[in-house]
Amino acid sequence: MKYVGHSVTLDKDKCCGCTICLKRCPTEAIRIINGKAVIFGNKCIDCGECIRVCPNHAKKAVVDTLDVLNSFEYTVALPAQTLYAQFPGMRDRNIVLTALKKLGFDDVFEVSVACDAISRAVTQDLYFDRLPDHVISSSCPTVVRIIRSQFPSLLPNLLNYRSPMELSARWAKKLAMEKTGLPKEKIGCVFISGCPAKATSSKHPLGENESYVDAVLSISEVYPLLQPLLKNIDRPEILARSGPLGVGWAKSGGEAYASQASHSLYADGIENVIDVLEALEDEKIHQARFIELNACPGGCVGGVLAIENPFIAKSRITHIMNHVTPTIPTGSLPEDDMHLDEEVRYNPALQLDSDVKQAMIKMMKIKELEKQFNGMDCGVCGAPSCHALAEDIIMGRGTEEQCIFRKCRKYEERIAQLEKTLEESCERKEHDSK
């Protein structure tokens, strides 16, 4: 599959070209071209808002399908904690984990194990003062992406640990290699996700040399297959490994809590995330040592590939955390560096030109042009605002003809002109006939 910068695909037959996703995109990355929504991959941060708001369900996240199990000799399921929260009355994670094995996976490895480990490391780092003053969690890929394109001054604040998905995949793979003696390529680590952005980041990891995640399945695909299996599991196999704090990462605030920072801050929902990043950049946040940001409302439980309402899911996560789950004795995990291989780099997606002078010239043209539009930000032109249309025109990807008000004005002028010509010729005729 060609990498396009995000995981959203469009069902062209269902897209009616309305302005709903256009207006809701937090980075103005969508345009309506020839009546269909198009995403600028470089600007998109994979937040899933457009999938969430489309009334026609024309937007979908591209993920893998269960047939991937056939591509490997040995498969390990890596369930995101959000999966546990999809089932009413579920308390024992081992039941869900056992059901995953019944579904066809050879083994399971909880992503929350990596969450536990990262939280422990962060607690120590905070204690020994080894982190930036206001460290921002790097576990939400959308947050990492918005920081790298829109808040580059905050890149040094990003926690430089691998994401729980990557870390757990590394561990799971190494354990499976030890256990089976198979080479790396024959073992499939399959992440079970509520989040489309994680699918993108497994194909195109940031700060990682390579991804250990071989495929990503959506919770919404796995759910209906797991649901019927659960009832028949009386004595689940003990497969859980993580403690309750790692499970809590699924809901907003869980990671901040697990970090044990003396002062932390958490926010969820992309608009709120942006507000916090703005405030941090403007130095309006003084105390928070640890900052947890989740693009989805409620945290990862609010991911677009999850099924359950995020608020119900959140309360279930708390319930699961409170329930004592029998776990595999921890044992030792494979040696591995938990840190990212390299720093996440700036993506100048907002920049009008790589040369400041040229950028200024373009900006002045944009501002001049923008004045000629009426400022309604109606979106009929296919751009989310008059400013965006002006920018598109100056950047060579749009035309003034797109503005419906300008078109109307042109027609009005033309009609007035025609009327005048008509009147004049009538008068002339009258005059002639006299």
Added chain:
Amino acid sequence: MEPMILEYTVSADDFSGAGEASGDVKKTLKSLGFPPEVIRRVSVAMYEAEINMVIHARGGKITVEISPDEIRVCCEDVGPGIPDIDLAMQEGWSTASDKVRGLGFGAGMGLPNIKKYTDYLDIKTVVGQGTTLTMSVAV
């Protein structure tokens, strides 16, 4: 080349709107591709000056001049003026009312921070007539 000019009106006692002008400048500078550190310094300093106009001076107007090698911000108000600039420049000095402090402003760090983040700062003020604060950050 001619500098690019941005103009803003800051309204009095509009605490929720305060920061809009500096927010817009920040966005503009980002799309022009200025270095993140320069942008941060300009937007923090300008935000403080903008807030001061709201809480101490019944609003005013801000003119920003952007050149490739320098960003200049001029804040003009017709407020009460500053009787003792040396005192006002001291960290922690503030004449903000209890109401303003209750809203989280008035820590007395605004002017010292502006000084810290800019390469040039000039304050012209006449008591009873107003204040004009000009600052610039070199790129």
